[in-house]
Amino acid sequence: MSERGHFEEHCFVSGHTACAGCGQSMAARLVADVAGKNTIVTNATGCLEVFSTLAPQTAWGTPWIHSLFENAAAVASGVEAALIHLGKLDSIRVISQGGDGGTADIGLQALSGMLERGHDILYVCYDNEAYMNTGIQRSGLTPFDAHTTTSPRGTHSSGNPKQKKPLVEICAAHHIPYAATASVGNPRDVQTKVKKALDIRGPKFIQIHVPCPLGWGSEPVDTIKIAKLAVATGLFPLVEYEYGRLLRVTKLPSPKPVEEYLKLQGRFKHLLKNAAELKKVQEVAQKNIEYYGLNSKA
């Protein structure tokens, strides 16, 4: 296709139509490169599907299939069953992936079915915290008080009134071998967790926090900084579950105030002048820190 080295090196290549500074395309490449060529990917509808496969072109170098919004995990289950029948599951891994809407809202029953039936699949959720592809509507994973087009800020509203769905806990509650959260703010951690998950047999789930410059109203150059701050403030805890038990968390000895995270994003602009709402967001972070024991010494 091209004599350029970077096309040979990656399993997810240049020429896709993501925005500049897209956290999702960054995470997709981290996952694809760790998984390698011997992987079959099934994709839910979403930004990732739209920008990576502008028909009749594709940015993927691995077998890749998209069917519907809700059934990426079900399609992957079928792919895995076929690989078992062919006796090739030892050499080929199956990855199913989707955005936050395709995973936590629309695709949740297919995902739950996949986890419950015990298929040998890694499900990766790229969590950009709204339906970005259709115009930034709120999803089950949109954080508290974030402005989206269906939870707009105004005189009677300060953004999304609901809390973020605890998706990793929902998946861990199936007592699967591995469920974890990761963030593109720490790319090496993403790759370590994906590698670890692919070495485990059975259903695995990883939720990766991926900033979206367009939907979050942030500068493309701040993508990594924002992802790091989400972790450092306690708003996106990095946790690892094995067989339903919380085994490891990334500790926060001195959590940063949430303002540092919020002030970089247009979707939280209205909070900076509203001390009462700001306090509520700080409470969300504090609740996470206490619930997951992020500040305990051990």
Add this chain to the structure above:
Amino acid sequence: MFSVLAAIPKSSSRNRTGSWRSLVKPHYLQKECINCGLCKMICPEGCIEGTEKNQYSADLDYCKGCGLCADICPKKDIEMVSNQGTE
């Protein structure tokens, strides 16, 4: 009604997304590089090449100029310069 909905792997290479760049582009100084590979790892386009110290460079035919490589470089060996002039 039905047609083949398959694509050649990596065929997106024909989209020269470098034309999207508006203000800045990365300039690899190639002086202080320690070969950590972070720029290559996080580039959302995956258009950075290089495997040895001071050998990294970005493929400007695809770079959208987000500036993340310059932001993450621990040695500040990448700087964003004006996109005007060359090409």
